[in-house]
Amino acid sequence: MKEKRSDSSLPTLDPDDTALLIETSGSTGKPKLVVHSHRTMLMCGVHLQDSMGFTYHDIVYNERKTQWLGGFPFQYLLNGVTTVTTDYRLESLKEQCMFAYSAMQQEKCNIACLLPVTLHGLPHTALENKSNFILDNIHTGGSPVATICLAVLGVEVKIIGTKGNIVERGQDDEIYARTPAMYKGYHNEFEKTKKSLNESWWFKTDDVGHITLEGELVAHGRVSELIICGSAKVLPVKLEKSLGIIRICTMLL
Incomplete structure (x- = not known):
């Protein structure tokens, strides 16, 4: 049987062409849209891979919003690593830590990208749940970097x-x-x-x-x-x- 050919054609792209608009947090005023190219998107994935050490066998949990730099799944674009994310923020730190802890257990995540405040509260959540759940690696930001x-x-x-x-x-x-x-x-x-x-x-x-x-x-x-x-x-x-x-x-x- 002869295969049907599509008449559609993909555009010719340059690595430095615009690929993504990321929203800033707006800490100094109205949020702005930051432009990233195809090249810098992959470089972000490379940097995340270097810092977290993940492979496509891993399952990464990221609690940041996808429209922010820290929440966009650059690592998925790099090598297809499974990425688990959320679409809302809970009101209290206790609820936030409990949700993150439960989600990582349920999805069998072994690497986590967490806000410093969540990372600070997670040990208390782990003690309350008396679980032996262990992460291989934790990636965080907002604190001094060595x-x-x-x-x-x-x-x-x-x-x-x-x-x-x-x-x-x-x-x-x-x-x-x-x-x-x-x-x-x-x-x-x-x-x-x-x-x-x-x-x-x-x-x-x-x-x-x-x-x-x-x-x-x-x-x-x-x-x-x-x-x-x-x-x-x-x-x-x-x-x-x-x-x-x-x-x-x-x-x-």
Whole structure:
């Protein structure tokens, strides 16, 4: 029997063509749409595989929303690993931990991508359930990341001064970062993209910090919070600490 041929044709795509729009959390205002290409989508999957060590035999539980970077199943696109996700957020931490614990048991997950707050509450849930359920690996975010992790993922970091020069180690100024999986920009937001990404694809984090002599990155605050007095840059957090000390001394007197 002769097979029927389809008249449809697939478009020719370039690895750097737009493939996905990811929503930001909106922590600094209205959420924006971040543009990712086919290449950066796969690179995100590669980074997740490097950090979690999963294969297509594993079952990954991810409690983040799919429209966010941390919740989109990049790992599934990379090698087809089974991915379990949720479509809503529970109101209390106890309910959230109980749901995650039950879902991972029911779906026989051996790897979990969890928010730090959930990870903090899970041991209590495990003790209450008196279960021997064990995960092989847990992936989390929102906490300080060790330098060795940044090196493995190919993250470059530098501190840039107001004149665009790289400052010496130990000196505070704006933190810039770059990775092979860097997003292409904000969807239909040319000016915001221009402000956050330079021509060499370095991301201007808007964070203030320095790199120690040992190579550790230390963040102190936001560039947008800086108080400029003449040529001096003052961080509000440092002022608050100083004022707190003065207040304590006054109370003691």
